[in-house]
Amino acid sequence: MEPVRFIHITDTHLNAPGNKPLFKQADMADKLRNVFLHMQASQCQPAFVLITGDLTHDGDKEDYAYFRSLVDEASSSLGVPIYVALGNHDHREPFREGYLGEQASTQPYYYALTIAGMRLIVLNSQVEGRHHGEIDQQQMAWLAEELQESAPLGTVIALHHPLLNVNIASAGQMLANAEELAGVLKEGHVTGIFAGHVHSNNVGTYAGMLSVASSGTAFSGEMIDEGLLRLYDSCSYNIVTVSPSTTTVELITLPATDREFHRYNPALHMA
Ligand SMILES: [Fe+2]
Ligand SMILES: [Fe+2]
Numbered sequence: 001m002e003p004v005r006f007i008h009i010t011d012t013h014l015n016a017p018g019n020k021p022l023f024k025q026a027d028m029a030d031k032l033r034n035v036f037l038h039m040q041a042s043q044c045q046p047a048f049v050l051i052t053g054d055l056t057h058d059g060d061k062e063d064y065a066y067f068r069s070l071v072d073e074a075s076s077s078l079g080v081p082i083y084v085a086l087g088n089h090d091h092r093e094p095f096r097e098g099y100l101g102e103q104a105s106t107q108p109y110y111y112a113l114t115i116a117g118m119r120l121i122v123l124n125s126q127v128e129g130r131h132h133g134e135i136d137q138q139q140m141a142w143l144a145e146e147l148q149e150s151a152p153l154g155t156v157i158a159l160h161h162p163l164l165n166v167n168i169a170s171a172g173q174m175l176a177n178a179e180e181l182a183g184v185l186k187e188g189h190v191t192g193i194f195a196g197h198v199h200s201n202n203v204g205t206y207a208g209m210l211s212v213a214s215s216g217t218a219f220s221g222e223m224i225d226e227g228l229l230r231l232y233d234s235c236s237y238n239i240v241t242v243s244p245s246t247t248t249v250e251l252i253t254l255p256a257t258d259r260e261f262h263r264y265n266p267a268l269h270m271a
Contacts, residue, residue, distance in 0.1 A: 001152050003243035004118040007039055010052040010160075010196025011216030013089065016066035022057045022218065023231075023261040029070060031217045031235050036074040038254055044239050047115050048080050052196045053087025053126065053160030054216070055099075060091075064098025085109070086126040087160035087197060088133065110139055112146045118153035118191075118242055121146055125161040125175055125195075133161025133175040133197070140177075140184060147188030153242050154191035162195035162213035163206040168221050168229060169198045170266060182207040192240065192247045201236065201251055210247055214238055219261055229266045233257045 014028045015021055022028060039046070051071075056063035075082045086095060086109050093104040108124035121143065125133035135143070147155065161175040163182055174197075175181065185193070185207075192210040199221040202213040220234035235254040240247065 001117055001244050003241050004116050004153055005044060005046050005239065005241045007044070007046045007049040008052065008194045008212070008214060008238040008240050008249075009035060009049060009217060010214050011054040011087065011199060011218050012051060012067070013054050013057040013218040014063060014067050014070070015057050016060075016062040019058060019060065019063060025259060025261060026219075026233055028057070028218050029066070032070060034254060035217050035235065035237050036078065038252070039237070039239075040078060042252075046078070046080055046239070048120075049074070049078065049082040050120070050122075050158050050194065051082065051084045052158050052194055052214075053085045054089040054196060054218075055084055055087065055095075057089050059089060059094055061094040061098035064095050068099045083120065083122055083158070085122045085158050085160055086124055088126055088131050090126055092126075092128065108136065108139060110142070114151055116153075117151055119146075119149065119151040119155035121155055121157050123157065123159040125159040131173050133159070134177055135159075135175075135181050140180070144184050144187065147184070147190075150189060153244060154189040156240075156242065157185060157190055157193045159193070159195050161197050162202070162211060163193060164195075164202055164204050164211045164213050166198045166200060166202045166213055168200050168223055173197075173266075178206070182209070185209060191242055192249075194238075194240070199231070203249060210249075212238065212249055214251075224263070227265055227267060228263050230260055231262045233259045233261065
């Protein structure tokens with residue numbers, strides 16, 4: 001069985017050119033374009049690209065239409081499909097209109113597909129208007145059903161909010177029902193769980209399953225003095241290779257200025 005290689009990107013935090021940027025010091029669209037150019041130059045030849053949420057920062061229809069134009073451009077130059085998940089900065093109605101070209105609807109966005117013997121299940125952990133994540137009961141039942149279907153290379157799970165607890169995030173900002181989700185995932189042949197949200201690079205296990213919570217293309221965060229969180233310029237993505245016996249995650253870091261964008265006390269303000 002041939003391995004399947006894919007690219008994991010997260011937290012692109014784009015806004016359309018006419019809308020207020022997240023940070024005036026950086027163009028998030030340029031950063032994403034650079035990532036696509038970098039992966040093209042590296043000739044890593046992925047089967048697909050996965051983007052795990054916070055696709056846009058403010059999430060209006062124009063932001064999604066702009067994001068979609070960049071995704072379509074990259075998909076056509078790389079010659080591979082690009083799959084996306086929703087994050088806490090995303091909004092379902094404008095996403096469905098601006099990105100999917102559908103009628104506005106608050107339906108959660110989750111789906112499953114099989115690529116060259118590998119199942120990919122993309123979950124909707126985003127809860128409208130809230131910072132934390134949750135997998136609702138209807139989706140949990142759907143997931144349990146989907147995991148019944150086996151695949152030679154097992155199943156990769158994608159969602160915005162990681163199961164892992166990481167140093168820079170407080171519990172109130174994470175996945176509320178991580179344990180319940182892990183209980184369902186353990187029933188399937190899960191070879192890796194890929195997420196973002198935390199704006200730092202973390203790899204570990206949760207209930208014995210490989211769990212990745214990545215920083216992404218837009219910025220990283222680190223705790224500094226007096227409980228302050230410093231957000232700074234950085235840019236990275238993962239090359240993931242799934243074979244019958246191993247899953248490998250190669251972190252690719254692009255040059256960035258390390259310049260500080262913002263600092264704040266996360267206990268006082270949920271950014
Ligand atoms: Fe984010
Ligand atoms: Fe997030």
